[in-house]
Amino acid sequence: MLLLADKVVFLTGGTEGIGFECAKAYQQAGARLCIISNDSESIHRAKTQLESNATVFFLADVANAAQVQKAIAHCLAVFGKIDVIHNNAGISSPSKALHETTEQEWKKLFEVNVGGIHHTTLHGIEALKKSGGSILNTGSLVGEIGQEIHAAYTATKGAVNALTKSMALDYAPFGIRVNAVAPAGVITPLLRSWSQQQPDPDLAEEYLNNIHALGYCPEGDVIADACLFLISDMARFITGCILPVSGGAELGYKKLSSKQNHFHDL
Structure with a gap:
């Protein structure tokens, strides 16, 4: 089976990266x-495969709350119903220390990564009450452990x-489960953008492989498999869970090498 x-999934950010793998x-x-x-x-590209x-x-x-409201209505x-809202849409730029982050950059990160969850919940909760559905948020391991030169982004994921x-x-009284998945590194367009913002981009790939205890940085399909489990009835008694899908990175997240250290000359 x-x-x-017979489930209807409302998926944000589902046309590339982790979201696209989840959609598939x-x-x-x-x-x-x-x-x-x-x-x-990206919608046009995704349509060709989905x-x-x-x-x-x-x-x-x-x-944009009004746009989300229209999307939910659509x-x-x-x-005729919504069984799952998967809040996957997010941005990661800029990769900066807090004092280097502009007010506009700070606001944009929170408007997308946290505000998006507010908007889908605000306009979708009544549909979920009717279906007894679930909500899944795409978080990040850095929301728990932090990350160098990425302060605003990690703050949004801590909020998630x-x-x-x-x-x-x-929402438990309505039979609605709410969980999050927390990857470490995952090879996506967002990660490639982050890599190019590092002091030594050439070392980023090695770093990303090494932070995972299993020895490699995965593709988005490994996250999609965990997400599928969390929104399915197999996880029917799981709620409030922040599930790390991180290859063991949280067991000993490694620092950037000295060559990559952004603060060596401050």
């Missing part, structure tokens, strides 16, 4: 999908962790 048979996994598991992205080009009568795309920015109009636990308590 397909794990997501959910579709293969029998879900009907409403995929949200703010990038029309085209199906059971999958629709909607151009929207999760930082999903309900097409499929706290939100996930509080939401799990608030």
Whole structure:
């Protein structure tokens, strides 16, 4: 039996990276999908691989409450219900220390990474109450342990962790589960952008492999498999969980080498 048979999943940021891998996994598991992205080009690319009568795309920015409201309404109009909201959309730039982060950069990170969860919940919670559905947030291991020269981003992911636990308590009386998945490094366009912002980009690949106890930086499919489990009925008694899918990185997250140390001349 397909794990997501007859389930409707509202997935933000589902056209590239981890989100795209999740979209493929959910579709293969029998879900009907409403995929949200703010990038029309990535929507076009994703359509070529995910085209199906059971999958629709909607151009929207999760930082914009009105656009999210329209996307939720569109999903309900097409499929009649929502069983899962997966808040995957996020940004990671800039890779900077806090004192180097501009007010505009700070606000943008929080508007997308945290505000997006607020907006989908604000406009989608009533549908989830009817379906007894679940919410999944894409977090990050750095929200728990921090990361050098990435302060604002890690702050947003720490907020995602706290939100996930509080939401799990608030919505448990309605039978709604709320969990988060917390990767370490995953090979995605966001990670490649982060790598290019490091003091020595040429060493970034080696660093990313070495931080994982299992010895390599994975592709997004390993995260998608964990996400599929968390939104399926196999995880029906799991809520408020921040699940690390990190290759053991939290067991001893390694520092950047001295050549990469951004603060050596301060």
